[in-house]
Amino acid sequence: MTDTIQTQYSTGLSRPNIERALIDAGKDLDRLAPADLALLEDFHTMGRIATAQLVDLAQITGASAVLDAGSGVGGTARYVADRYGCRVTAVDLTDEYCATNDWLNRLVGLDGLISVRQADVTELPFADGTFDVAISQHVQMNVADKARLYSETRRVLKDGGRLALWDITIGSRGELDYPLPWADHPDRSQLVTPDELRDAVESTGFTVRQWNDLTDTASSLMQAVLAQPAQPLGLQAFVADFGRKAENLTPALADGRLRAIQALVER
DSSP, X not given: XXXXXXXXXXXXXXXXXXXXXXXXXXXXXGGOOGGGGTTTSOOSTXXXXXXXXHHHHHTOOTTOEEEEETOTTSHHHHHHHHHHOOEEEEEESOHHHHHHHHHHHHHTTOTTTEEEEEOXXXXXXXXXXXXXXXXXXXXXXXXXXXXHHHHHHHHHEEEEEEEEEEEEEEOSOOOOXXXXXXXXXXXXXXXXXXXXXXXXXXXXXXXXXXXXXXXXXXXXXXXXXXXXXXXXXXXGGTSTTHHHHHHHHHHHHHXXXXXXXXXXXXX
């Protein structure tokens, strides 16, 4: 899995492109606030809106130990650390994303609260019962062994710990157009149906507390985003060919070939 993920997400340009986008948007890198990054750091459907909704669902507090599993460049980790002042561990397999995450944390003064680790979410380098909350946004679409993914997440959660999910699944069986945000080619995509995803989660011992299909909301928001004029700050700053990926994702949500699932499960 490692080589495939690195190939999918590594461009060598994440940090320089984000730096250029911030400067072009008139941002002073010596006086950057966490909110200044909001438009370019949430690499998942519905962006910051989805992050805020999911974090609310997870019931995080200032005392929570939080795992951002599959953190990308760290948007969710920074949002949580800035909002609650709690400690967050950000894990991602892509070394370039981890380095960019560390850099952005330093820029906005959150490096004291966020620890970044390069690791595989199916082999987490943490002791049992380390975290109160885990967050996973648009990660399982690249993971074939979902049982291992969720059993590892459950292992590192304390009793009563919560996993908050925001994921894309297969809907109707119509053919998908590629590239998509998580896969340039079909062989890099590991999608399952909503029922199969729920089965994978529950089979590892989690109890589902909420399971919400937000496809219609995601579709409407994505259509609105695509209708907006291009801005310097956006996911295109570090996601290769983002415009075409978003244009393929949006109609697939609209016609039901893909579904968007939000969930909260408990250990």
